[in-house]
Amino acid sequence: MPLWTLRGLRRGVVTTRYPARPDPSAVLLPTPPVFRPDALTSDLADRLVAVCPSRALGRDGDVLVFDVGACTACGRCRAEAPQAAEDSGEFELAATAREHLIKRIALDGSPR
Amino acid sequence: MTALQPGLAGESGLRDLLTGFGRDGHGGGPVTTLSVPVADLQAAVRRIAAHPGARLADVFASLENPDTDGSPVTLRLVWGLDADRRYLITESLVEGDSYPSLSDIVPGAFTEECEIYEQFGIRAAGGKPLNRVALPPWAGPDWPRLGRAPAEQPKDVHAPHHVGGHAFEFPFGPVRQVAVESLYYGLVTSGEELVDLYLFTWHKHRGVEWRLRGMTPGEALFYVERTEGLGAVGNSWAFAAAVEASLGLEPPPQAMAARAIALELERLYNHAAATAALCQSTGLVIGQAAAEIALERLLRVNAAVFGHRYLFGVVDIGGARADLDAAALRSDLPGAYGELQRAAAALLSTNSFLDRLEATGVLTEEAARRLGLVGPVARAAGLAIDARADHPARPYDQFRPEVAAQDAGDVLARFRVMLAEAAESVRLIGEIGRTAAGPGLALPPGAGPGQPAQPANSGLGWAESSRGESLAWVALDDGGRITRARLRPASVRNWRGFDDACRSQNVFTDIPIIEASFWLTVAGTAR
Numbered sequence: 001m002p003l004w005t006l007r008g009l010r011r012g013v014v015t016t017r018y019p020a021r022p023d024p025s026a027v028l029l030p031t032p033p034v035f036r037p038d039a040l041t042s043d044l045a046d047r048l049v050a051v052c053p054s055r056a057l058g059r060d061g062d063v064l065v066f067d068v069g070a071c072t073a074c075g076r077c078r079a080e081a082p083q084a085a086e087d088s089g090e091f092e093l094a095a096t097a098r099e100h101l102i103k104r105i106a107l108d109g110s111p112r
Numbered sequence: 113m114t115a116l117q118p119g120l121a122g123e124s125g126l127r128d129l130l131t132g133f134g135r136d137g138h139g140g141g142p143v144t145t146l147s148v149p150v151a152d153l154q155a156a157v158r159r160i161a162a163h164p165g166a167r168l169a170d171v172f173a174s175l176e177n178p179d180t181d182g183s184p185v186t187l188r189l190v191w192g193l194d195a196d197r198r199y200l201i202t203e204s205l206v207e208g209d210s211y212p213s214l215s216d217i218v219p220g221a222f223t224e225e226c227e228i229y230e231q232f233g234i235r236a237a238g239g240k241p242l243n244r245v246a247l248p249p250w251a252g253p254d255w256p257r258l259g260r261a262p263a264e265q266p267k268d269v270h271a272p273h274h275v276g277g278h279a280f281e282f283p284f285g286p287v288r289q290v291a292v293e294s295l296y297y298g299l300v301t302s303g304e305e306l307v308d309l310y311l312f313t314w315h316k317h318r319g320v321e322w323r324l325r326g327m328t329p330g331e332a333l334f335y336v337e338r339t340e341g342l343g344a345v346g347n348s349w350a351f352a353a354a355v356e357a358s359l360g361l362e363p364p365p366q367a368m369a370a371r372a373i374a375l376e377l378e379r380l381y382n383h384a385a386a387t388a389a390l391c392q393s394t395g396l397v398i399g400q401a402a403a404e405i406a407l408e409r410l411l412r413v414n415a416a417v418f419g420h421r422y423l424f425g426v427v428d429i430g431g432a433r434a435d436l437d438a439a440a441l442r443s444d445l446p447g448a449y450g451e452l453q454r455a456a457a458a459l460l461s462t463n464s465f466l467d468r469l470e471a472t473g474v475l476t477e478e479a480a481r482r483l484g485l486v487g488p489v490a491r492a493a494g495l496a497i498d499a500r501a502d503h504p505a506r507p508y509d510q511f512r513p514e515v516a517a518q519d520a521g522d523v524l525a526r527f528r529v530m531l532a533e534a535a536e537s538v539r540l541i542g543e544i545g546r547t548a549a550g551p552g553l554a555l556p557p558g559a560g561p562g563q564p565a566q567p568a569n570s571g572l573g574w575a576e577s578s579r580g581e582s583l584a585w586v587a588l589d590d591g592g593r594i595t596r597a598r599l600r601p602a603s604v605r606n607w608r609g610f611d612d613a614c615r616s617q618n619v620f621t622d623i624p625i626i627e628a629s630f631w632l633t634v635a636g637t638a639r
Contacts, residue, residue: 007458008398014405028415030425053334074334075425079433 030073031088032056033066039084040064040107051080062107068093069101126156130163130193142503143199143357143572150187150204154212157189160202161218165195167497168484169605170583171214171224173232174596175259176205178325185232185259187211189221190572190583190600194502199572201585206234209263213238220484223608230266232259242266246638248314256322258596279307282620286315293634297623304619309611316638324597329355329429329586332594336584337424340601340636342385345371345378346577347601347636348427350584353505355429357571358588361554367431368506369549373441374418374426374434375575376537376544381410382578382631383530384452389628390527391459394468402455409448416440430554441545449538456531469524473613473626476521485609487580487602488529489630493521499576511543523629530631577602579632603636 016023045064049057056070057077077085095101129146148156160166170190177183184207191200204211213236215222225236226245235242244266253261279302286294298310320339324332329352336351337344349371356363363371388403411421418426418434426434459465475485477494490497496517500508516532518525570587580602587596613626 004396004398004458004462008401011402011405025412025415028412028419028421030420053331076334 026091027089029091030075031091032068032071032073032093033077033085034088034090035064035066035105036084036086037106037108039081040105042107044081044084045107047080048077048085051076060104064105064107066103066105067101068103069095069098126159130160142197143201145201145203148202148204150206150211153187153202153204153214154217156202157214157217160191160200163193165193167192167194167481168214168218168220169199169486169581170585170598170600171221171228172585172598172600173206173228173234173259174587174598175232178595185234187228187234188585188598189214190585192497192502192581194497197503199503199574201572209233210235210237212236213240215240218484219482220605220608223604226266229262231257233262234259235262244312244314246314247317256319258322278302281310286312295634299620299623301620306614306618306620306623309614309623311607311611313607313634313637316634318639320639321597321599324594327594328592329588329594332597333427333429336597336599337427339599339639340603340633341422341424342382342633343378343577343579343582343601343603343636345374345423345426346575346579346582347584347599349375349575350573350577350582351586351597351599352427352429353573353575354571354584354586355573355588356554357573358569358586359571359592361430363431363506363554364552365506366548366550367428367552367554369544369547370432370434370436370551371427372507372511372544373436373541373549374423374432375577376541377410377414377417378423379537379578380449380452380534381407381414383534384410386530386628386631387452387455387459387527389631390469390523390625391465393624393628394465396459396462396465399455399459399462399465402458403452406448406451406455409444409451413441413444413448416444428551428553431552433551433553436550438545438549441541445538445541449534452534460531466524468622468625469527469629470522471520472523472618472622473526473629474520474522475609475613477519479609479612480521483609483612484605485580486605487577488516488526488533489606489609490580491515491517492525492529494519497581499574499581503574505575507544507547511540513540523625526629579603579636580606599639601633601636601639603632603634606630606632607637 045059049059053074053076054070054072056067058065078087168189169192173185173187175183176186184205187204187206189202193200211234215225215236216238223245226242229235229242230247247255279300282299282301284299285296288295294315296312299306300308320335324335333348333351337348340347384403384407388400388407391400391403414423415421417437417440426432475489475493480490480493480495486497494517496515498513498515500513501515514536516529516536518528573584575582582602583600585598586594589595610630614623
């Protein structure tokens, strides 16, 4: 058993300093999309809503409603419309209220 | 599909068919479907079960006419004829509420008889008490089922126990310790020694098979991957292969190579996680930390190579979706695997650790065979079956794995099998990785020159996941939507061996060790 103690001490501390310092491995994580309003037509928005398997996307008139809390970062919307949906790179998604996770994106330059 | 003539189940018809498999090799494809009149089913089961290398891999049911009230039920038995490198599916139409008992001949079929009763309301003849295995006790007549509700609810049956002195049932779960799945053990004990153990696995029932009905295969794949998160690649490969068999799709070679690399990476991280769990269960915290460092590094390899720590999004219908970072694989995998190797070497030289594993949780080869167990659990008991070797799909037909096996059937044997498989996975990744591997999807039937379209409306798929053989079967309607999807992760087979392993002269504190060595999931069975 002392050998195990020595092994442990020799290996050292591998825990990262996150959140005090950014974790370099975070760049490997899939992240929810960010949508480009100028590329979002109504038809494209409907296709994105249809392709989302976790119902994170919906329509409210001329607005694409995106529930980040329901998003699993599966990438299907980005594959369907790479011109309109990009990787956000954002994984720090904690919010203090549920409604803060709901994003509304106006379609195609139309007013919100 | 071949139809077995009435009365020929035990006669020359079936016998000749089975003998012909050995002679013909791969003639006619790796899956044969046989229609068996239900009156001949028991005779057919006896004949097939006696065939060398035959293993009952799954039993499931589906409604013949889902839109019709009172529709008859089709009972399907999937047999692994491992020595003949073939799967045999028998289909029998059941009209009425009962069918001939399968578990009287193949005891391992009892769990499925219970599940079919809960989901379809049809019962194996003989009146044997049935356990609750799939649906929770509050699943009333309106509960979403694949068929119709049973006339009577199954009871939570406890077999009578006769022990010298006093015995009581110690309830453990379903809420267990942190981050561990919901599972109930009833531990029957006289104080310390375990006399018997009951498992109730229905707490995590999510109705996945029910939910997949009406979906396209692409929509369904999202749910199949997440049915058992630790088996995303194995289970999604089996499901995709079933759909591809139905549609006559043949994925391109580079996509199959990508799938195989992902499958071996999945095996690696699962075996590292099992190593950590073994250390945790024996109280060796530094060993646990060492194995968890290996696990974390392997998960980061997955993310660097395929874009997801748990390898979601790799398999697609018709091929592979994710691009593969081969440079990251070459640079990152050796260091990550080295962590596991060093931890394992230290563990195998720690006598106090090995003492807890040796002769603990013994599962005999006879029990493994009788229950139809798969994967490292079976191989550690001397049953050297492996779908990569016995039913090789590309690229395993070209890159053949060395099947690791032991004889002792105890926790130490299972640990040794996992370590040997991890080494073999690294070797396979190296070899397969030298070929072209990457995304690619098959053309639909008839889309390419000289490509005959041979779609059927159903198909069987399989893959050797880290826990063992994962099976899937799908039936599609004319519009390509799912009418029935059967998912059979390896955990479904192997939980039925857990109580046997726990009963073999073990004490309470051995149970977490045995559970770690099985490394199953409740999610994989409660689907």
